[in-house]
Structure formats: C-alpha cells, structure tokens
Amino acid sequence: MALATLIGMGTVGAFAAEGLEDVMKRRGLSQKDLLAAAKTYTPTGGRDEFLVFSSSGQAGQIMVYGIPSMRILKYVSVFTPEPWQGFGFDEESKKILRQGDIDGREINWGDTHHPALSETDGKPDGEYLFINDKANPRVGVVSLHDFETQQIVVNPILQSEHGGTFVTPNTEYVIEAAQYPGVLGRGYAPLSEFNEKFRGAVTYWKFDRSKGRIDPAKSFSLELPPYTQDLTDAGKGPSDGWSFTNSFCAERYVGGIEQGKPPFEAGCSANDADYLHVINWKKAAELVAAGKSVKINGHDVVPIKTAVEEGILFLIAEPKSPHGADVTPDGKYIIVGGKLDTNVSVYSWEKIKAAIDAKQYASKDPYGIPILDMKQVLHTQVQLGLGPLHTQFDSKPCIAYTSLYVDSQVAKYDYCAGKVLDKISVHYNIGHLMAMEGDSAAPGGHYLVALNKLAIDRFNPVGPLHPQNHQLIDISGDKMELLYDMPVPLGEPHYAASIAADKVKPLIRYKYGTDSRTGQASPDAVRPGSEKIVREPGKVTVYGTAIRSHFTPEIVEANEGDIVTFHITNAERAEDETHGFTVSTYSGNLSLEPGKTASVTFKADRPGAFSFYCTEFCSALHLEMEGYLMVKPKGLVEQTSTKATDSTVYTKADFDKQYTTNLETQKVIDTVVKYIMSTNYKDFPTVVALVEDAVDQLNFAKDAKGKTDEAAKKEDWQQGTLWANQWWQYQVKAADIGLRVKTYLEEHGAKTVAK
Ligand code: RUQ
C-alpha cells in the first residue's frame, strides 16, 4: 500500500463525523438553542408554512421570506430600479417606474413603510400586495401571480403620507393617510396660516380586482385638520365601513428652531392628548357619488365641513403622541399605542357607535368636528411598559401583542380582561411586529416577528451602518420564546404582512409572449421561426427569441445614430429557465422568464462591434448564448469580402465523428425515455412540465438532424458538421432534462406501471 494511502487512512479516524454533543460543545450551544434550531431549520427542498412580505424601508422594495426558516426568497422592487429582475432596465417596467414621477420629476426610490395583502372577508387572499412610499406620496401595486410591480399611483393632493397601505375587508379600497400637513394639491401658503391653509387628508384608493389595478378616477379623499395624521386601520365585522386614523400633533405646532423657537418635537408632544379620527368611508363614497365633493387636481375631496354636516367624521382623544391604531380581528375594538404613554388604550366600537348614534359629544375641535368623550368610549387601558407602538393579534381570542419601543420588549396581554400575560426582550428598539396573518380577521398564531430598529451588537460588525434585525418568536405556548435572529442588509423593515404559504399560487411560466407589467399579450412577441429585423429610416427593431442556448437573430446591423430596439421573447416552457439579455455598454438588462417578452431601446450613438449576451447562466452553453450588434460608423463604405467567415474548416471525418456521437447519445436518451414512460410520471405535474420541455428539445433535435442530413447529401461537410453539432446540443438539453426527471421520480417514489 502506498504511503500516502496509509496516512490518508490514519486521518480518517481523527476527522470522524462529529456527533450532536460534540457540535454543541464546540459551538457552545444549549438544549434550548437546539430546540430553537429544530423549530426553524428547514432541510433542503423543505417549504415554509408562512410567507412574509416585509417593507425594505429606504430601499423602496419588498422583501419576501419564509417562516419559520427565515430564508429570503425574493426582493420585489416597487419604487427603485433593480437590475436582476430588469425592473427599470427594460422598457416595460420603466413605464411602471415613470408612473411614479411627481410633478414631472423622475423619482427612483421610495421610503416604503406598510405592505398590505389583498383581503377577502378580512383575510389575506394571496392575490395582490400594496405598499406606500412615505417620502413621495405614492402607492405601489404588486401582483402575487408573478410577484411583479404592475402599478404606481401618485397621490394627487398630498405631499407627505404615512398611514398607508391598509385595505378594507374585501379590498374595496386601499387606504393612504397623510403625515406632515401641507396645502392640499401641493400648493403654497405661509406657515403663519398653518391652521387655516394647511391640511391633512386620508385617501381611499378604489381597487379594481378584475383588472388588478387601482382606479384613480373612482378614488377619493377626505380633508382632515392639520393634526399630522399617522397610522390607520380599516374596521371589520361590526366596524366594517369605518376607518380609524390617529394623529400625533394635534397641537398644530410649527417649529422654527433657527428663529429660537422650541423644535417641532417639543411643541408636538406638549399636550396630553392627540386625536383618533373615526371615519365612515362607506358614506363618504356615497357622498362623492352624489356629487358632494370638490375637485383638487382633478381628484374628489370631501371637505371637512361636508363631512361634519353629513356625520361621517368624529374625533376621540388618545394619549400623548400615539402611533399604531389596530382593529381587533372581530372588529370590536381599536387598540392605540401612545409612544409617550405606558398604556395601550382599547376603544370599544360598540361604545363609539352608541355615542355617535346618540350624538353625545364632549366638545368640538376648532374645525367643528365632534369630539367623543374618551372615557365614555374606552373599553380599558392596559399598562404595558414604555413606548407602546404597534399591535398584532393571536389566533386565540382576546390575545394581543404590542411592541414596546423604549423598553425593547414585546408584551403579550389579554385586551378583553386588560391583563398582561408575558413579556420578552428583543434586540433592540422594536418598531412594528408581525404575527402570522396577525392583522386579519382570522390570525394564524404560531409565530411573531419583531421588526427592530436597531441591531447594535447582534451580528459581526460590517461598518457603522448595521443590518436590520428581524427576530422570530414562538408564540404557540404561554411564554414567548425567541427562536432566531435574521440580519437584513436592505433597509428599515417598518411593517410586514404574512400569509399562509399555501394561499399564494404564483405562475410557473407566462402564457407565451406576455408583457409581465401589463399582464397582457405583448404586441412585440414572436414565435420561433418568425423572428425578424425591421429597418426603417433611423430605426432598427428586432423581434427575437431566446431559447437554450441562442438568440435569434444573432447578428444585428445598425447605423450610427439609429434607435435600436430589441424585443425578446423567452420561448422556453421549462420551470426556472430564465434568460437574460444585455448589449455591451448600452445599459439595459432584461430578465426573461419562460414565456415573457421584454424590450430594450437605445440610441446606437457610438459606432462599434458590441456583443450582446445572456446574463443568466441558463445552460451548459450559456456562455455561447451571444451575438453582435454591429453599429456601422457614419459614411462607412463597406468592401465586399470573399473571405469565408468560418475560421475552422470541417472535413468528412469531423462530420462522421459527430454523427456517430449523436446516434449514441440518442440511444442513451431512448433508455431514459423508456424508463420514464414505464412509470406513473403523469401523476407528477412537475415531471409533466419537464417532459413537455424535453419533447420540445427532441423536436428541435429532429429538425437539426434534417438539416444535417440535407447538408450531408450535398457533401457539404462544413454545414453538415455544424448542424450535427446543433442537433447534439438539443440532445444534450433533452438528456439533461431526462436525468432531472429520473432523479425526481426516484426521489418521489414513482411506481412502475404495467404496460
Ligand atoms: S412606522 S415604527 Cu409604521 Cu412607518 Cu411605526
């Protein structure tokens, strides 16, 4: 035996696989850690129970991750360009981003705060997702059929918003409330006229589910006093038809630190109370339909005066600087957290409604809005700790969780009985929190995520800007248990919304030739075989396809100064077979999922030979998925060349060699096909799709074989060898799919069926 082998054998013993206890010892893990790990660890191929859609704050995106694994699955870009998915880098998505321009200015980011899932009967239905932009008052609409942003609407009257997005129980409306007061319509008035000219508002965006779009023409707003409105929630059950928006500067204080005045923070927290706005949105919609609104920037606004006369707007005092306003799953209570109070206030809808019906008002605000007596409509207050902000609900009745910003804790309590049940520390300074479907009419229980504002010492240092910290907490027992810390290097989480994973049923592939941003057939899609290059004066338009592993066409000629457009359709049907497309230095990137058509347009203002290629490693010959855009200099007189363009010359021997290889490859394919056909493969939809794809590839192979044979008949060994090679490429792809199918069938216990 060779010496090396002997040494090798000796080492095997020293590095014998570690046992569980060895690993625990080496990594300093406790039994509790192991239990937590077992509750979150998801083995390969495993799925999560819940999906989370988290805001990414200043990144202008939405992050999708699974629970309990906390594995990030996707970033959905809404207000910010994102090249991987082509968002803002293809013409179709640029149109969506440009819908978000405000007053003619291009805006390419957003400060996303509150995602909301579309609901049916108050429960998330997995169809659509909405999110707001606080910095620029906008709302984005994402389709969960493909997880792409399909619409951005700009608020026509606000210049600042925060209390969005919240949906009504059947997603009739997507609610967006103002934050910093302004002159409605984004106009000017001096700050000395703040009380008279500055206003807040709440906008009700009409959602048209059949189109999957907000309909701005059927949307409206309600004018509100300049109280600096904040979070909002829609009523449900008995409180359906109403919405609740709080405010944190009912003092209407205007700072001016540079003039020696105390700053905003002092003036806005001076009084003991702010106001919860109670709004009958159903009746507001009827008023608009009856023509009782005024138009600002072409948008319907119900004035405060009308709202008061019609009895659709009321105020209730709420403790110092409130933040979250959350309606309980049964719609019977509204829980408000006051940042500078130690209590949460639980308001009773029944009592509010009774006071409204009996017109029992404690007083009126300076705008004539009736104020209900806080004590009269309170159900209870629960003393939780410092800085209560947001509230979520458990699947068990009367159980709520509220984040405590200052204490860095989550409090669990019974809001019916007004009793604290448990508290857990989080790291650090929690903002929102999210329980599974915890803001819906039927919360899912099990888990809660603390969305912390600070991470401080939780992770390896990566410079002064720290990652965010999402902490997973087990809430299934009486005591909350911290399970896992997930660092997120994207942006402030703010709020997140979750849904049982099996409710979301996204597409695997697009219908052939879909413009994913409209959801409609793209007029620019072509089928393989009908690709074309259209030349008009000053313009070259390519209608092409992409399929493993080539683009058609591959060589495109243009003249310096031409406007060049590539419309490319991915002709694949196979799952996850995405191609990319870019032209060197002409900044653009397409992400072409199976069936999708996307486009890039640019001015070919610099002459040169520019390669284009596929930007996704899609196949063994991905690197060969290339082509040239030849931009000819102005005034070029081309010499016709007689030189052959092929650099390698093939002989009959080359041809025969490839031909033999192909026949042998076919034999291998035939055995795999035989195996697949002998099983119950049709019981596995994934396999059926793969088989379809393999059949496609084999048809392409047959076609290439025809061209090979034709060339051979003419004894054209050059063309013959090249086509034989192409035939072989298709065979390799088919074989690759066949093997994937074989593995899948074996792993999923396919049975042999009798013939
Ligand atoms: S915010 S931390 Cu929802 Cu924008 Cu409260």
Ligand code: CUA
């Ligand atoms: Cu297609 Cu790489």
